[in-house]
Amino acid sequence: MNADEWLSKARPYWPVVLLLFVVLSGTLYGIGPALLVGSGGLLVLALVLAWLSLGELTNEEPLSLDEALEMAAPERREQEKASILRGLKDLEQEHRFGKITDAEFAAESSRMRHQAKRLLATWDESAMARRSKVEARLKRYLKSRQAVIRTEAKTSGSDQGQPS
Amino acid sequence: MWQSLPEFGSLVLYAVLISAAYTFAVAVAASRDRLRWLRSARLGAYATSAFVGLGVTMLAYAFVTHDFRLRYVAHYSDRSMSLGYLIAALWGGQDGSLLWWSALLAVYVAICVRWMRGRYRVLQPVVIAVLMAIEGFFAILMLFAANPFQVSLAGAPAEGEGLNPLLQNYWMIVHPPALYTGFVGCSIPFAFAVAALVTGRLHEEWVLAVRKWMLFAWLALTIGNILGMVWAYEELGWGGFWAWDPVENAAALPWFTATAYLHSTMIQERRGMLKIWNVFLIGLTFFLTIFGTFLTRSGLISSVHSFAQSDIGVFFVWFMGLILATTIGLVIWRIPLLRGQGRIETLLSREAAFVLNNWALVGLMLFILTATIFPKLSDWLWRETIVVGPPFFNRWAAPLGLMVFLLMGAAPLFGWRRTSGRTLRKNIVAPAIAMLSVGTLHVILGKGLGYPAFVAKDLTSAGVLGVVTQRLASSAPLITIVLATLNIVVIAQEVLLGLRARLAATAERGAPESLPVAFLRLLGKNRRRYGGYVVHLGITAMFIGFLGTAWSLTREVSLSPGQAVTVGKFTLTYSGPRVCPGSLACSNEENADTTKRMIFADLRVQKGGQSLGRMSPAKFIYNRMPGSPTTEVGLMRGLLSDLYVVVGSANPETKRAEFQIHVNPFVSWIWVGVLILILGTSVSIWPEVSWGALGVWVLARSSLRLEAENRIARGES
Numbered sequence: 055m056n057a058d059e060w061l062s063k064a065r066p067y068w069p070v071v072l073l074l075f076v077v078l079s080g081t082l083y084g085i086g087p088a089l090l091v092g093s094g095g096l097l098v099l100a101l102v103l104a105w106l107s108l109g110e111l112t113n114e115e116p117l118s119l120d121e122a123l124e125m126a127a128p129e130r131r132e133q134e135k136a137s138i139l140r141g142l143k144d145l146e147q148e149h150r151f152g153k154i155t156d157a158e159f160a161a162e163s164s165r166m167r168h169q170a171k172r173l174l175a176t177w178d179e180s181a182m183a184r185r186s187k188v189e190a191r192l193k194r195y196l197k198s199r200q201a202v203i204r205t206e207a208k209t210s211g212s213d214q215g216q217p218s
Numbered sequence: 219m220w221q222s223l224p225e226f227g228s229l230v231l232y233a234v235l236i237s238a239a240y241t242f243a244v245a246v247a248a249s250r251d252r253l254r255w256l257r258s259a260r261l262g263a264y265a266t267s268a269f270v271g272l273g274v275t276m277l278a279y280a281f282v283t284h285d286f287r288l289r290y291v292a293h294y295s296d297r298s299m300s301l302g303y304l305i306a307a308l309w310g311g312q313d314g315s316l317l318w319w320s321a322l323l324a325v326y327v328a329i330c331v332r333w334m335r336g337r338y339r340v341l342q343p344v345v346i347a348v349l350m351a352i353e354g355f356f357a358i359l360m361l362f363a364a365n366p367f368q369v370s371l372a373g374a375p376a377e378g379e380g381l382n383p384l385l386q387n388y389w390m391i392v393h394p395p396a397l398y399t400g401f402v403g404c405s406i407p408f409a410f411a412v413a414a415l416v417t418g419r420l421h422e423e424w425v426l427a428v429r430k431w432m433l434f435a436w437l438a439l440t441i442g443n444i445l446g447m448v449w450a451y452e453e454l455g456w457g458g459f460w461a462w463d464p465v466e467n468a469a470a471l472p473w474f475t476a477t478a479y480l481h482s483t484m485i486q487e488r489r490g491m492l493k494i495w496n497v498f499l500i501g502l503t504f505f506l507t508i509f510g511t512f513l514t515r516s517g518l519i520s521s522v523h524s525f526a527q528s529d530i531g532v533f534f535v536w537f538m539g540l541i542l543a544t545t546i547g548l549v550i551w552r553i554p555l556l557r558g559q560g561r562i563e564t565l566l567s568r569e570a571a572f573v574l575n576n577w578a579l580v581g582l583m584l585f586i587l588t589a590t591i592f593p594k595l596s597d598w599l600w601r602e603t604i605v606v607g608p609p610f611f612n613r614w615a616a617p618l619g620l621m622v623f624l625l626m627g628a629a630p631l632f633g634w635r636r637t638s639g640r641t642l643r644k645n646i647v648a649p650a651i652a653m654l655s656v657g658t659l660h661v662i663l664g665k666g667l668g669y670p671a672f673v674a675k676d677l678t679s680a681g682v683l684g685v686v687t688q689r690l691a692s693s694a695p696l697i698t699i700v701l702a703t704l705n706i707v708v709i710a711q712e713v714l715l716g717l718r719a720r721l722a723a724t725a726e727r728g729a730p731e732s733l734p735v736a737f738l739r740l741l742g743k744n745r746r747r748y749g750g751y752v753v754h755l756g757i758t759a760m761f762i763g764f765l766g767t768a769w770s771l772t773r774e775v776s777l778s779p780g781q782a783v784t785v786g787k788f789t790l791t792y793s794g795p796r797v798c799p800g801s802l803a804c805s806n807e808e809n810a811d812t813t814k815r816m817i818f819a820d821l822r823v824q825k826g827g828q829s830l831g832r833m834s835p836a837k838f839i840y841n842r843m844p845g846s847p848t849t850e851v852g853l854m855r856g857l858l859s860d861l862y863v864v865v866g867s868a869n870p871e872t873k874r875a876e877f878q879i880h881v882n883p884f885v886s887w888i889w890v891g892v893l894i895l896i897l898g899t900s901v902s903i904w905p906e907v908s909w910g911a912l913g914v915w916v917l918a919r920s921s922l923r924l925e926a927e928n929r930i931a932r933g934e935s
Binding site for chain 2: 085086089090092093096097099100101103104106107108110111113114134137140141144145147148150151152153154155158162
């Protein structure tokens with residue numbers, strides 16, 4: 055693991071480490087020094103974060119898999135589906151609790167199920183088009199990773215004087 | 219001592235402003251689907267939060283090291299103050315409270331940005347931009363009007379002026395942070411609402427995103443307001459907990475609109491209706507939080523709570539104008555997308571009950587708002603300052619409050635869309651019988667027990683309206699008891715219906731459950747619904763607490779040592795005054811406190827011939843502020859009634875003392891109610907994703923990655 059990766063992996067734990075230092079200095083030297091340690095840590099943290107933020111603006115590399123996953127967002131239709139399913143669950147509950155009659159339940163439930171089916175159908179259609187795109191991208195990604203691994207294996211093999 | 223702390227503090231505030239402005243710009247640019255820029259904006263938001271955190275720790279450091287070069291530190295602290303009050307002094311005055319607001323927002327920003335990781339990609343840039351705009355506003359305010367790091371022009375005094383004695387109360391350590399947590403928490407829903415309007419993603423996405431944020435802010439607002447009531451009850455010494463003071467009212471205003479939103483959002487989630495109304499409610503709630511701060515800090519209306527005032531009002535006016543213009547402008551722009559997908563089909567539906575409840579809540583808010591600013595309004599309109607007092611508030615707020623209470627009880631009786639007459643009749647039988655029985659028992663037995671169903675009230679205005687309001691006020695005890703019964707029975711009935719349905723369903727599946735297991739699983743599977751009902755139970759308990767004021771007893775007496783007085787069921791015998799420090803009768807702790815002179819008037823309390831102990835109401839005269847003695851209340855709490863004694867004066871020579879004695883029935887139910895409410899909100903807010911489901915997602919993602927790596931290693935494409 056190189057220094058950049060190490061720093062990136064350690065990033066979520068910085069506040070915890072800072073808090074530990076604050077507690078430790080507070081226990082040993084009192085509240086004043088603890089606040090100073092906290093201030094120092096926050097200053098470093100703020101400057102590093104600001105620096106990283108500026109660095110992102112000038113970074114032109116494509117996003118890595120992790121970064122892309124970090125930015126992933128659910129589809130609007132996925133939310134609509136969740137909303138309809140939640141509505142159906144509520145409706146069934148209202149029916150079980152005796153708030154609506156059997157006839158009302160049957161009519162409303164059928165309407166909502168029809169709506170859900172229509173949504174799923176349009177979703178499947180559009181997903182099929184994107185599925186091939188995703189597969190193509192994944193293939194490209196796997197090929198590039200494969201090439202990198204082969205190169206690394208060759209390099210390490212030649213370094214150790216062994217056939218790759 | 220650090221020589222450049224004041225300059226460094228101001229520098230940090232500039233850093234906050236620059237960082238917020240930079241992040242705002244990057245976030246706006248990121249809204250054009252630039253993912254790298256979004257990452258940059260996220261990091262910028264974290265950096266801004268860290269800078270604000272740095273500012274707060276620097277000010278806290280100045281307080282604990284008594285750095286009186288800072289005007290703010292010298293004005294609100296002295297060397298005798300304990301650490302708790304030194305930290306509380308951070309928000310004791312205006313400049314610090316603005317920094318405190320900014321710091322709470324920074325915490326919210328950091329948590330919200332972390333929480334948005336991997337979701338709301340389209341809304342996220344605008345959410346960050348709005349939050350940074352708010353953070354920037356507070357940085358501007360501090361830098362150009364209320365800088366907590368400003369030095370005293372006359373140089374550093376040897377000793378500070380100290381915190382106002384009224385604020386040196388443990389409730390004051392927790393009340394402002396709780397209230398501000400609520401106020402500031404409303405920024406997140408507002409940011410999401412603006413993001414939804416800007417991006418046009420006005421489906422349920424943003425509504426679902428803000429639900430828990432709003433619920434949390436609402437809980438904090440409730441706790442903050444209740445802690446303020448506890449403080450007023452214990453510290454101000456007038457026998458009550460709510461005096462309709464402008465600052466108290468301003469703190470309560472966003473609570474009403476937030477409550478309305480928490481109900482109306484369910485209609486949008488289920489029916490796709492009330493989209494404009496929901497955006498409006500979110501905007502209004504955020505506006506009211508800023509308005510509340512403006513009212514407290516600008517000194518627009520005089521208040522017993524205005525501990526710090528200045529001329530920062532103009533900044534707030536501009537900011538409030540910006541909020542209004544932004545919200546209204548965006549709503550008008552997006553009206554075609556905000557049109558509802560359905561309509562209310564009948565009045566016998568839950569949506570209709572919720573809409574009526576919304577109107578009542580917003581009506582109550584508008585009434586309180588208008589009455590609160592009426593002195594200023596009347597001054598503008600008629601050049602005459604007309605102050606509206608508590609009797610006016612009580613006369614009009616009580617009927618509106620009871621209307622909300624009625625709808626709160628009745629709404630669960632209705633189903634979504636429509637409820638057939640037969641179903642409604644079936645559901646209403648038990649609550650109706652219970653209401654009738656309890657109401658009749660109250661009328662018959664109430665007077666004998668000391669809690670009459672009717673308490674005569676004076677006619678406050680002429681005409682039919684005056685008579686109607688007088689009758690309503692006189693029957694308020696009976697109406698409240700009957701409505702409390704409605705609420706309790708409806709909730710019990712809902713739980714029983716749910717239990718019955720679950721027991722039947724599990725038996726049908728061939729896996730029958732025992733009653734306790736079915737009960738727990740029912741609650742676990744429907745946390746939002748049953749959490750909400752628990753909240754309603756808490757509010758019912760609070761209504762009973764408010765009702766207690768109708769039966770309170772007050773007596774003013776002058777007693778010499780050895781004399782006794784009976785108020786209600788309590789007999790109080792005056793033992794004599796005690797001045798501390800300096801008397802043998804004082805405790806070691808009282809004798810050790812040299813910051814003030816304490817004059818106690820001790821009373822022995824008996825109830826039904828049984829001794830309940832000693833009460834020591836007092837007057838405290840602080841050495842630093844001898845002209846402002848504080849009243850220390852003698853308080854004996856009970857579930858049925860509180861005994862509350864205030865000493866007006868105690869003459870150490872003649873030993874005679876003047877007392878104001880209050881017997882306040884059911885006040886403790888308000889505090890019990892808020893505990894129930896916290897429990898219910900926690901149940902509602904608890905994440906719905908089970909650890910099992912979360913584990914499946916983590917496993918699926920890890921497996922996918924592992925499979926990809928294996929295929930690469932095997933050389934497969």
